[in-house]
Amino acid sequence: MTRRDRDERHARIxxxxxxxxxxxxxxxxxxxxxxxxxxNARLVGRLLANLPSGSKIPWHRVINSxxxxxxxxxxxxxxxxxxxxxxxxxxxxxxxxDLARFRWQxxxxxxxxxx
DNA sequence: CGGTTGACTGTTT
DNA sequence: TAAACAGCCAACC
Numbered sequence: 001m002t003r004r005d006r007d008e009r010h011a012r013i014x015x016x017x018x019x020x021x022x023x024x025x026x027x028x029x030x031x032x033x034x035x036x037x038x039x040n041a042r043l044v045g046r047l048l049a050n051l052p053s054g055s056k057i058p059w060h061r062v063i064n065s066x067x068x069x070x071x072x073x074x075x076x077x078x079x080x081x082x083x084x085x086x087x088x089x090x091x092x093x094x095x096x097x098d099l100a101r102f103r104w105q106x107x108x109x110x111x112x113x114x115x
Numbered sequence: 116c117g118g119t120t121g122a123c124t125g126t127t128t
Numbered sequence: 129t130a131a132a133c134a135g136c137c138a139a140c141c
Contacts, residue, residue: 039137041137042136045121046120
């Protein structure tokens, strides 16, 4: 496995995250599967954790399978809540997001460019 | 080369 | 419901 393969995997993952529409969310595992990398949910998290500060990738639209903002050190959790609220994604008092309602479903949106 | 880590997940208590 | 557990796997060191 070459460095280029790795960069390509990363690029595919970020491309999927970038395609999550405003006001919708996706889970780490979902992103990994969409990118053709099942079982790599943690890789998705890793990439988002390492995003450069100026990145335009909508990292805040990625949450865990429990419908919650994934716990992590730092203050980005509050920022994520704010960004989501700003686009109309409702969080329950307990901090839960209704996936049945807000989950992004690629098939129902823009036709996916087949490859 | 081998052990550790972690923005994860599905199953079981 | 929620916590504990056990898999998982690329990246890191």
